[in-house]
Amino acid sequence: MKLKQILLGGTAVFGLALAASQGLAAEAKEGKATYDKLCASCHGADGKGNPAMAKALGEKGLNLTSKETAKLSDDDALKVITEGRGKMPAAGKGLSKQEQKDLLGYVRSLAK
Ligand code: HEC
Incomplete structure (x- = not known):
């Protein structure tokens, strides 16, 4: 591969990564309102409880924001959110798929 091709390829990958992270940031922002309304009372506004x-x-x-939560797959985390687990109620039961995605994006953003 020529140097110019490598440089071009690198720029494209960087551009994609940037677009992906911006998408996530938008989701995270959408999810905040839902989180503050349904989750912050137990998990705290900062997610630390x-x-x-x-x-x-x-x-x-x-x-x-714990390592345990970071290890949960998106599917498992959404299951807890929509079905509840242990002492957690099914707090996110009535949310649309998009709202769930936004919410999870926000929860993940709290851990960073
Ligand atoms: C009434 C308090 C309460 C509310 C409201 C609540 N949770 Fe929870 N949540 C808990 C408890 C308690 C646990 C631990 C459950 C267990 O030990 O099985 C938990 C666990 C979780 C977990 C799994 C964490 C892990 O590491 O396994 C996630 C993800 C989660 N909550 C997200 C949310 C989100 C998002 C909302 C808002 C839609 C929410 N919770 C609302 C009490 C609450």
């Missing part, structure tokens, strides 16, 4: 709620529920799993 509302301490008062953690105490009331006797629950340590409220931190969504």
Whole structure:
């Protein structure tokens, strides 16, 4: 491969990565309103967990910025959000697919 081709290829990859990250940022912003309304009471506005709620529920799993949450696949995370798990209610049950995607994008953005 010639140098010029390598440079062009690199620019294209960079452009794609940039477009993808901008898409994610837009999703994350959309998801914030939903998160603040449905999730922040337990998981905290910053995703680290509302301490008062953690105490009331006797629950340590409220931190969504944790390594454990990062390890959850999107499908598994959405299952918890829409079906609930343990002491978590099915808080995101009525959300459209797009709203769920936006919400998850926002939750993931909190962990960064
Ligand atoms: C009434 C409090 C409450 C509300 C409201 C709530 N959650 Fe939760 N959430 C929990 C609890 C408690 C757990 C831990 C459940 C368990 O241990 O199985 C949890 C777990 C999770 C997990 C899995 C974390 C992991 O690492 O396994 C995700 C993802 C999550 N919540 C997202 C959300 C989102 C998004 C919303 C808003 C739509 C929300 N939660 C609303 C209490 C809540």
